[in-house]
Amino acid sequence: MTWIDLGNPTPRPSPLPYIPFEWPTGTTTQLSPPGVLELPNLVEVFNSRRSKRSFGLVDEKQLSNLLWLCCRIQGNIRADLGFPLSLRPCPSAGSIHPIHVVISLPEKPGWMRYDPLEHALVTLPDSYATSATARLNADSIVPSEAGVVLMFAAEPGKTFSKYADANSLVWRDAGVLLGYFSLAAHALRLSFCPLGVTGEPWAGQLDKQGRLVGVGLAIVGSCS
Numbered sequence: 001m002t003w004i005d006l007g008n009p010t011p012r013p014s015p016l017p018y019i020p021f022e023w024p025t026g027t028t029t030q031l032s033p034p035g036v037l038e039l040p041n042l043v044e045v046f047n048s049r050r051s052k053r054s055f056g057l058v059d060e061k062q063l064s065n066l067l068w069l070c071c072r073i074q075g076n077i078r079a080d081l082g083f084p085l086s087l088r089p090c091p092s093a094g095s096i097h098p099i100h101v102v103i104s105l106p107e108k109p110g111w112m113r114y115d116p117l118e119h120a121l122v123t124l125p126d127s128y129a130t131s132a133t134a135r136l137n138a139d140s141i142v143p144s145e146a147g148v149v150l151m152f153a154a155e156p157g158k159t160f161s162k163y164a165d166a167n168s169l170v171w172r173d174a175g176v177l178l179g180y181f182s183l184a185a186h187a188l189r190l191s192f193c194p195l196g197v198t199g200e201p202w203a204g205q206l207d208k209q210g211r212l213v214g215v216g217l218a219i220v221g222s223c224s
């Protein structure tokens with residue numbers, strides 16, 4: 001076995017200038033905040049969570065609740081990195097939150113990205129081919145059926161602007177987010193299964209300048 005040493009992250013004495021990726025404009029679907037959610041208690045959720053591999057259709061409200069619980073922006077923090085830091089339900093190294101959540105709905109070809117500030121879904125132009133092949137790849141591991149495919153597209157340049165040797169921070173952020181999704185999906189009575197594939201090359205293809213990289217794929221659906 002070859003263990004690839006990702007280095008030991010250290011904060012830079014001064015930030016490395018970074019111009020963040022700007023998502024193309026698309027058609028926006030505004031989602032609604034959940035209001036009061038009736039959920040099982042946390043101990044019950046921790047004690048009973050299991051990965052599930054059968055995926056029925058998720059309605060917009062269920063998807064909205066999941067995204068809201070895991071990754072909406074609760075507040076921005078001023079920063080000198082060239083982009084805002086944010087507070088969200090899950091922790092992130094340096095409060096940078098470099099991972100974008102991109103989704104493929106079963107009945108709609110193409111990717112949509114989750115806008116965590118607006119709590120909205122925005123279509124990504126010209127993404128039909130990449131979403132279709134990503135879904136096919138997911139299906140070859142765990143059939144996605146009527147489920148939603150979630151792709152984590154990291155923007156490592158953000159984390160690298162603050163830390164040297166930041167690779168492992170991005171991967172650890174991906175793990176934290178995956179854990180949040182798995183628990184929140186279970187609490188919302190949804191099926192959820194992480195996949196071992198990274199989301200490459202599809203995540204990388206979303207930006208021609210190479211600022212995005214896949215750090216995870218997962219499927220979520222309603223329980224049958």
Ligand SMILES: Cc1cc2nc3c(=O)[nH]c(=O)nc-3n(C[C@H](O)[C@H](O)[C@H](O)COP(=O)(O)O)c2cc1C
Nearest residue numbers: 049050051052053141142178182193194195196197
């Ligand atoms: C990083 C990661 C990758 C995974 N990849 C797959 C996968 O490719 N296919 C699959 O069926 N399950 C996958 N799983 C789910 C595990 O198989 C599952 O968590 C494990 O069997 C324990 O079961 P539990 O989640 O129900 O507790 C993955 C889980 C993690 C955390």
